[in-house]
Amino acid sequence: MLLSPLPCLLFLLLLPPPTQPTSPPSFIYNIFNSNQSTNLTLTGIADITGNGILHLTNVSSHQIGRGFYPDPIPFKNPATQNAYSFSTAFAFSIVPKYRKLGGHGLAFTVSPTKDFPGAQPSQYLGLLNVTLNGNTSNHLFAVEFDTVQDFELSDINDNHVGVNINRMKSVNSTKTGFFIDGNSTKQDLCLHSGKKIQAWIDYDAVKHQLNVTLSVFSKKPTTPILSLPVDLSPVFQDFMYVGFSSSTGVLTSSHYIFGWSFNMTGNAESLDLDHLPSLLELKKNKKGFEFWSVLMFLIFLVFCIVVIFGAVYVIKRLKRTEVVEDWELDLGPHPYCYKELKEATKGFHEKQLLGFGGSGKVYKGVLADSKTEIAVKRISRKSKQGPKEFLSEVSTIGRLRHRNLVQLLGWSGNKGELLLVYDYMANGSLDKYIYRSNNPKMILNWDQRFKIINDISNGLLYLHEGWEQTVLHRDVKAGNVLLDSDWNGRLGDFGLAKLYDHGSNPITTKVVGTLGYLAPELTRTGKPTTSSDVYAFGALLLEVVCGRRPIELKASPEELILVDWVWDKWREGCLLEVVDSRLKGAVNEAEVMMVLKLGLMCSSDEPLFRPSLRQVIRYLKGVVPLPEILGLLCDGGGKGGFVVKVDDSAPSLGKMKSW
Known part of the structure; x- marks a missing residue:
């Protein structure tokens, strides 16, 4: 029996639209045309070289470069709101300014815009900024190829591939490498080696599967290095732009794209690396x-x-001429020339002087090329920090990166001068704002002081546990706590720092530091530990609350030693009397009491009774309460002692003899 044509026609009209666009875009660039209006949309410092390579960024600091396909591409079925599948392949190279240091990387990006207003360089790769980071309204998908480990974004290492959705913290990432067919062992691959690397990114909208594959060869391996189940339908809009974005920070690299293919109806065509333009040319x-x-x-x-x-x-x-030799490049941070730093500080003029200490003077400077504000520490010829200590600080401490540490940007060792270049801290050192004798123009309120305490505790925890080695600062004090333009606390001056492997003991018998912050055991053993850093941090806690130095020579005998005075007031039951009177009582009493008690715990004469920095942070965040005091045992021999009751996570203080 034949069907009537009218019902058949109605049935066909009711069918859903096809799952792919009728004329899905597909393109391939084996060379980029210098006529960008018909080739790519370039923004920032991106350009196309004479031999047809997309050059996203050069080695200028804090710059952004992007190259995007000029026309929007349909990425979602408007009827079903389901994302379309896509596949892309591209060849890229990252060439750092200094061969052992990678700058920030690049990202293949699918975005509703090509402009990215307000986007920042460095870890944001020219795609987002602090405010926009994490907003679902971004509708941003990116695969990053990053060569800097940013702890704030929880990066797994400084050589990884990550998938980012609406934020720069990757939803999934893996160490860079590639597979050779027939071999299940992942081959090592350094992103900033300068080699030509081919990447394939394939998204299956039916299986909701994203695969990222890498190789240094033209043929695509069968095994991806990253495979992620994800539905990109909520991320994609009906029309999106595709392209590349990269940026530089303090550490810089040149980012190149040699060729690019894209397809929405099947696998993108692999590129023949041998026939693409070459950096050698x-x-x-x-x-x-x-x-x-x-x-x-x-x-x-x-x-x-x-x-x-x-x-x-x-x-x-x-x-x-100042020749930068190979051994100098191996030190790590950027080597500056002496002339550049002399001009930046106006000839180390006294008007540029920010402060001075035992190791030398610190000057404010402005780099002529980038207009970046810097702080230049000029090591005194009379300083105990000689060339050996100078090189040690540059090559090791220079690799530390944490938001609560003052970043070492570079150095200079020419003209017989030893110079260290740091981030400029607009608000100077903490001691200028908390000591009554300094008569500061601004008094830090309690919320600011409490935040600075938390900032420095996080920075110290990173030094003790978060880096590849244990770092002992050995000079924690208010004068070495710097404040940036937003009043965030950062720990600086690593001239006395000591490094050793986790689980081992530092080998030293030289006592260094500042009187009032030195743990008692240092005078006996001469060996610093993380516990001796905690002792100094305890002194810092007390001076931030009380607004005075650990040893106040002009004070009355009973107030001469800060920790003794605070202990006396606690024993008398009037602990709040030690709080800086300039705060006029505008404090959170619970937080103040907690910080004072914690300061006394950290200032214990016995190292075993002091908490670790990890425990300190748990107390400060209120994760666990401070040990409950059950009674005071005065023995007439000084400060006496007390018995405490603690939870399992707190240090055992039951055998404490004296505080």
Whole structure:
């Protein structure tokens, strides 16, 4: 029996639209045309080289570069609201300014915009900023190829691939590598090696599966390095833009895209790496240009200068040249030239002086090229910090990165001067605001003081447990706590720091530090520990609350030693009397009492009775309460002692003899 054509027609009209666009875009670039209007939309410092390579960023600091396909692409079925599948392949290279240090990486991006207003460089890769990070309204999908480990974003290492959805903290990430077919062992791959690397990103909208594959060869391996079940339908809008974004920070790299293919109806075509443009050709062109420039300059000199005066001039120039040798590059942070830092600080003028200490003076500076504000520490020739300690601080401490530590940006060892370059802290050191004798123009309120305490505790925990080695600061004090423009606390001055492997003991018998912050056992053993840092932190807690130094020479005898005075007031039951009177009682009494008691715990004469920094942070956050005091045992021999009741996570203080 034949069906009537009318019902059949109605049935066909009721069918849902196809799952893919009728004419899905597909393109391939084996070379990029320098005519960007028909080729790519470039923003920031991105450009296309003479031999057809997309150059996203150069080695300038804090810059952004992007290259996007100019037209929007349908990424979602408007009827079903289901995302479409897509596949892309591209070849890229990351070339750091200094071979052992990677800058921030690059990201393949699917976004509703090509402009990214307000986006920041560094860890945000030119895609988001602090305010926008994490908003579901971003509708942002990115696969990052990152060469900096940012602890704030929970990066797994400084050589990883991560999948980011609406935020720069990856929902999934893995150490970079690739597989060779027939071999199940993951091959190591360094993203900032300068090698040409091919990446494939494939999304199956039916299976809700995302795969990321890498290789240094033209053929696509069958095994991806990252496979993630994810439905991108809530992320994608009907039309989106695809492209690449990268940025630089303090550490810089050049980011290159050699070729790119994209397909929404099947697998993207793999690129033949041997037939793509080469950086070697680009370097040859640059060298050729430089050669002819130098040749013309020499000819000009021959005609303009008498030979003998020209020779003298060249000799003088050579004497003033600051050559950066291989061993200097291996130190880590950026080596500055002496002339650059001298100009930045206006010849180390006294008006630029920020402060001074035992190791030297610190000057404010502004770098001429980037207008970046910096702090330059000029090591005194009389300082105990000689070349050995200087190199140690640069090569080790220079690799520390935490939001509550003052970042070491670079150094200079030329002209017989030892100079260290740090982030500029706009509000100076903490001691300027808490000591009554300083007569500060601004008094920090309690909320600001409590936040600074938390900031420094987090920075110290990173030093003790969060880095690849244990770092002992050995000079924790208010003068070494710096405040940025937002009044965040950062621990600085690592000139006395000591490093050793986790689980081992530091080998030293030299007592260093500042009187009033030195743990008693240091004078006996000379060996610093994390517990001796905790002792100094305890002194810092007390001075922040009380607004005075650990040892106040002008005070009455009973108030001379801060920890003794606080202990006496506690024993007398009037502990709140030690609080800085300039706060005028505008404090959170529970927090103040907790900080004072915690300061006394950290200031215990017995190292075993002091909490670790991890325990300190738990107390400060209120995760666990401080040990409950059950009674005071005065023995007439000084400060006596007390018996405490603690939970299992707190340090055992039951055998304490004296505090």
